[in-house]
Amino acid sequence: xxxxxxxxxxxxxxxxxxxxxxxxxxxxxxxxxxxxxxxxxxxxxxxxxxxxxxxxxxxxxxxxxxxxxxxxxxxxxxxxxxxxxxxxxxxxxxxxxxxxxxxxxxxxxxxxxxxxxxxxxxxxxxxxxxxxxxxxxxxxxxxxxxxxxxxxxxxxxxxxxxxxxxxxxxxxxxxxxxxxxxxxxxxxxxxxxxxxxxxxxxxxxxxxxxxxxxxxxxxxxxxxxxxxxxxxxxxxxxxxxxxxxxxxxxxxxxxxxxxxxxxxxxxxxxxxxxxxxxxxxxxxxxxxxxxxxxxxxxxxxxxxxxxxxxxxxxxxxxxxxxxxxxxxxxxxxxxxxxxxxxxxxxxxxxxxxxxxxxxxxxxxxxxxxxxxxxxxxxxxxxxxxxxxxxxxxxxxxxxxxxxxxxxxxxxxxxxxxxxxxxxxxxxxxxxxxxxxxxxxxxxxxxxxxxxxxxxxxxxxxxxxxxxxxxxxxxxxxxxxxxxxxxxxxxxxxxxxxxxxxxxxxxxxxxxxxxxxxxx
Numbered sequence: 035x036x037x038x039x040x041x042x043x044x045x046x047x048x049x050x051x052x053x054x055x056x057x058x059x060x061x062x063x064x065x066x067x068x069x070x071x072x073x074x075x076x077x078x079x080x081x082x083x084x085x086x087x088x089x090x091x092x093x094x095x096x097x098x099x100x101x102x103x104x105x106x107x108x109x110x111x112x113x114x115x116x117x118x119x120x121x122x123x124x125x126x127x128x129x130x131x132x133x134x135x136x137x138x139x140x141x142x143x144x145x146x147x148x149x150x151x152x153x154x155x156x157x158x159x160x161x162x163x164x165x166x167x168x169x170x171x172x173x174x175x176x177x178x179x180x181x182x183x184x185x186x187x188x189x190x191x192x193x194x195x196x197x198x199x200x201x202x203x204x205x206x207x208x209x210x211x212x213x214x215x216x217x218x219x220x221x222x223x224x225x226x227x228x229x230x231x232x233x234x235x236x237x238x239x240x241x242x243x244x245x246x247x248x249x250x251x252x253x254x255x256x257x258x259x260x261x262x263x264x265x266x267x268x269x270x271x272x273x274x275x276x277x278x279x280x281x282x283x284x285x286x287x288x289x290x291x292x293x294x295x296x297x298x299x300x301x302x303x304x305x306x307x308x309x310x311x312x313x314x315x316x317x318x319x320x321x322x323x324x325x326x327x328x329x330x331x332x333x334x335x336x337x338x339x340x341x342x343x344x345x346x347x348x349x350x351x352x353x354x355x356x357x358x359x360x361x362x363x364x365x366x367x368x369x370x371x372x373x374x375x376x377x378x379x380x381x382x383x384x385x386x387x388x389x390x391x392x393x394x395x396x397x398x399x400x401x402x403x404x405x406x407x408x409x410x411x412x413x414x415x416x417x418x419x420x421x422x423x424x425x426x427x428x429x430x431x432x433x434x435x436x437x438x439x440x441x442x443x444x445x446x447x448x449x450x451x452x453x454x455x456x457x458x459x460x461x462x463x464x465x466x467x468x469x470x471x472x473x474x475x476x477x478x479x480x481x482x483x484x485x486x487x488x489x490x491x492x493x494x495x496x497x498x499x500x501x502x503x504x505x506x507x508x509x510x511x512x513x514x515x516x517x518x519x520x521x522x523x524x525x526x527x528x529x530x531x532x533x534x535x536x537x538x539x540x541x542x543x544x545x546x547x548x549x550x551x552x553x
């Protein structure tokens with residue numbers, strides 16, 4: 035047993051390895067309190083708020099009126115606060131550690147953004163207010179649109195799409211409207227690379243297009259020869275991500291755009307990875323006709339949990355007239371929301387949603403842009419790419435890289451070749467990361483890489499945090515490789531996570547047979 039300077043015993047060295055096996059009497063782990071589900075609290079008779087008795091007016095819902103109690107437990111204010119704080123401690127969070135999900139750009143959200151989004155007159159406006167009472171909000175939207183057009187080199191932007199896939203839908207509907215306006219309605223095919231985000235072919239099919247897959251080369255990029263062979267007079271568009279899902283810049287992007295335009299089709303660029311090029315490359319200069327921009331990724335608004343989000347779509351001159359309504363227009367006597375177009379713009383496909391968009395997302399994104407400035411946004415891309423390459427260079431001697439030649443962009447991609455001969459899989463390795471305090475990277479995606487492990491560190495991580503992450507992965511990798519000659523560590527991976535609130539689940543069963551209600 036070791037002693038400190040005043041003779042007080044410190045932790046005995048011989049118990050350090052067995053401390054993980056210790057179980058408390060209450061289920062708590064030090065400061066991590068055990069917490070039951072809210073439905074398990076079993077107290078439906080009290081509440082932390084007193085309501086005055088009211089006379090309930092007759093309802094016009096008929097037999098649809100609830101006849102029994104809602105069945106929610108009553109909690110006092112401190113009980114409710116503690117319940118949700120304790121639950122939050124069971125989740126990984128960007129405020130806790132690096133969040134290495136690839137293609138998701140899970141980066142720090144400056145608190146200044148949140149303060150601005152809650153300003154009086156911004157955080158409390160209503161979508162049905164007269165436009166005369168929300169002139170500041172409309173001016174903010176117009177300013178945001180200006181920045182988005184400037185950053186992308188595109189002349190028009192539709193602000194209303196709510197997120198990435200919604201933006202894809204907007205772009206393809208604009209393309210469809212443009213083709214139909216020109217009498218080209220027979221174009222019913224969309225070209226999609228094999229490494230594309232899954233939403234790309236799904237959105238194309240939703241709009242009514244058929245999907246034709248484009249192969250990739252051995253270096254992880256679009257196969258130009260295969261693309262040329264599949265361009266026919268029924269092609270409406272190509273949907274391509276750049277940088278692509280393998281974390282690589284498409285070197286032939288300008289040639290691809292020319293091939294598509296020469297065939298009378300349009301170029302849709304998936305903007306999910308815009309964080310890698312913002313301030314450095316303008317998609318409009320590459321020949322892009324439409325691209326969604328995830329404000330909740332590139333411009334650091336809250337991301338995850340299904341929302342909130344915003345996916346504005348920038349449009350080229352060829353598609354500008356087909357943007358969905360309403361448009362924010364400076365009439366000279368104030369800002370208005372224009373509902374009806376004239377001439378070419380009369381052929382737009384109409385509204386995408388009842389109201390214009392996510393005001394809080396607009397505020398956060400514009401705050402991020404203004405606080406960074408043009409030079410800061412350029413540095414965002416540079417640092418994001420630098421951090422990803424630092425991770426790739428620091429791990430590629432122990433973890434295999436499917437595309438080793440040259441640098442990557444904003445995310446480093448590894449495969450599972452280095453695990454051959456071990457008893458450890460990509461899933462096992464990812465689950466073991468949880469025990470070390472890190473959220474796993476994106477696993478098994480992109481599908482074109484076997485056992486893929488996709489890591490996007492973003493630009494907001496310090497070298498110290500990157501080194502801590504790298505050291506952890508190197509230690510885990512060494513332990514996994516040791517199972518080739520020693521099976522002692524196999525259980526560590528096969529049974530991981532050991533220290534999480536919930537042990538490893540049957541994820542396939544959970545996806546196929548979900549239990550969506552308690553009890």
